[in-house]
Amino acid sequence: MNIYQYPQKSDWAGIIRRPVLEKKNLRATITEVFEKVKNDGDSALQYYTSKFDGVSLDSFKVSQEEIEKASNEVSDELKAAIQHAKKNIETFHRSQEEETKKIETVPGVECWRESRGIEKVGIYIPGGTAPLFSTVLMLAIPAKLADCKQIVLCSPANKEGAIDPAILYAAQLCGITEMFKIGGSQAIAAMSLGTETVPKVYKIFGPGNQYVTAAKELATELGLAIDMPAGPSEVLLIADQQAVPEFCAADLLSQAEHGADSQVVFISTDETVFKETLLELEGQLSQLPRKELAAKAIENSRFILMESLDEAFELSNCYAPEHLILAIANPEIWTGKIRNAGSVFLGNYACESAGDYASGTNHTLPTNGFAKNYSGVSLDSFVRKVTFQKLSEKGIQNLGKTIEIMAEAEGLFAHKNAVSVRLKSLES
Ligand SMILES: NC(=O)c1ccc[n+]([C@@H]2O[C@H](COP(=O)([O-])OP(=O)(O)OC[C@H]3O[C@@H](n4cnc5c(N)ncnc54)[C@H](O)[C@@H]3O)[C@@H](O)[C@H]2O)c1
Numbered sequence: 001m002n003i004y005q006y007p008q009k010s011d012w013a014g015i016i017r018r019p020v021l022e023k024k025n026l027r028a029t030i031t032e033v034f035e036k037v038k039n040d041g042d043s044a045l046q047y048y049t050s051k052f053d054g055v056s057l058d059s060f061k062v063s064q065e066e067i068e069k070a071s072n073e074v075s076d077e078l079k080a081a082i083q084h085a086k087k088n089i090e091t092f093h094r095s096q097e098e099e100t101k102k103i104e105t106v107p108g109v110e111c112w113r114e115s116r117g118i119e120k121v122g123i124y125i126p127g128g129t130a131p132l133f134s135t136v137l138m139l140a141i142p143a144k145l146a147d148c149k150q151i152v153l154c155s156p157a158n159k160e161g162a163i164d165p166a167i168l169y170a171a172q173l174c175g176i177t178e179m180f181k182i183g184g185s186q187a188i189a190a191m192s193l194g195t196e197t198v199p200k201v202y203k204i205f206g207p208g209n210q211y212v213t214a215a216k217e218l219a220t221e222l223g224l225a226i227d228m229p230a231g232p233s234e235v236l237l238i239a240d241q242q243a244v245p246e247f248c249a250a251d252l253l254s255q256a257e258h259g260a261d262s263q264v265v266f267i268s269t270d271e272t273v274f275k276e277t278l279l280e281l282e283g284q285l286s287q288l289p290r291k292e293l294a295a296k297a298i299e300n301s302r303f304i305l306m307e308s309l310d311e312a313f314e315l316s317n318c319y320a321p322e323h324l325i326l327a328i329a330n331p332e333i334w335t336g337k338i339r340n341a342g343s344v345f346l347g348n349y350a351c352e353s354a355g356d357y358a359s360g361t362n363h364t365l366p367t368n369g370f371a372k373n374y375s376g377v378s379l380d381s382f383v384r385k386v387t388f389q390k391l392s393e394k395g396i397q398n399l400g401k402t403i404e405i406m407a408e409a410e411g412l413f414a415h416k417n418a419v420s421v422r423l424k425s426l427e428s
Pocket residue numbers: 029052053125126127128129130132135156182183184185186207208209210211212229230231232233258259262322363364365366367
């Protein structure tokens with residue numbers, strides 16, 4: 001456990017470093033996967049599914065029969081919970097729809113923009129150590145709201161050669177029809193390049209482990225767009241004297257249990273809360289079914305005592321956490337200090353799991369410091385904005401001279417002429 005008591009600024013670079021596992025051959029592995037999928041299509045997918053997922057599959061496409069079977073296997077209680085979460089996620093993402101605003105910049109010149117759903121999108125649903133059916137809701141709901149025409153879902157098969165039933169249930173509930181039993185970098189390669197059975201898409205979404213994240217990075221080099229680097233989960237929690245150590249420990253462990261390469265950062269300005277949270281953490285960790293994974297993440301994590309909340313926010317902005325929890329008095333007063341964070345949780349009752357599952361916000365968020373320059377997934381991620389303009393006779397008369405002068409100054413006389421011929425036609 002890495003404990004820092006009132007660290008100097010010179011220690012911060014070490015504190016904000018993320019854990020990197022198996023990075024050495026990562027790029028080489030991913031490049032090889034893409035090459036093979038490009039050359040051998042489905043048979044390469046078969047090869048890698050057997051190699052990395054330990055299962056041999058003849059067909060990757062999920063059949064209607066499998067979808068129906070999955071739906072029967074999900075309990076009514078879980079179905080109701082998924083439907084409840086879906087409603088909240090839909091409500092929040094629908095509220096992100098933008099009304100078209102037509103603006104007259106000068107009389108006779110109207111400008112506006114309209115959203116268009118990206119036609120073909122791929123959504124990756126992690127399934128390596130846990131089947132994250134909640135991620136289906138986070139990606140399929142905004143994709144549908146954005147009116148994406150083709151939505152391709154990939155998720156790894158389990159040892160029985162099936163996708164977890166809750167993933168298939170959530171997908172069909174959201175109206176997804178094209179689902180494939182493919183995981184990891186081979187799934188990203190398939191959606192980037194296209195194979196005999198997997199359609200090629202324009203933009204790939206979804207979180208995943210380091211293989212998935214590195215594969216998405218490679219996909220961008222092939223001209224695809226991606227949502228963002230959404231790798232191993234992380235949380236930074238700032239606590240003052242009124243924080244509840246039991247709650248703090250639970251929140252830290254909720255992200256630590258994602259995987260050995262996850263990281264949590266705990267900053268407290270209160271020594272008692274700090275010590276009690278560490279004790280709680282030990283106790284709660286020992287009770288978790290995924291304690292081995294969580295313990296490894298805790299080894300790579302950071303526990304810091306700081307003098308002031310101002311300093312804590314400064315460090316948090318340098319770290320740029322995926323999730324930021326403010327277990328402090330009057331958290332709203334402090335939000336202006338936040339520059340870099342994926343999603344923020346205010347107050348003792350805003351547990352991070354609420355955003356993971358059901359409050360309505362999206363849980364697909366930038367990790368590894370990318371909250372400095374990327375936003376999390378939202379409705380905007382699934383649309384492009386197309387701009388429009390309409391000029392009347394009056395409009396070109398009002399703007400024409402300005403355009404002519406600028407075009408001439410750039411030495412572009414055809415540009416100027418496109419205006420001049422119109423102005424001339426209006427002279428008579
Ligand atoms: N940032 C976010 O928004 C967000 C959201 C949810 C989950 N997550 C993260 O997603 C990750 C999910 O990871 P996961 O592993 O459980 O599932 P995953 O589906 O991302 O990865 C599983 C796949 O990894 C591939 N793989 C495993 N070992 C490999 C190897 N040695 N070489 C090549 N490929 C290999 C396999 O093909 C397998 O199908 C976790 O790190 C979690 O923290 C992030």
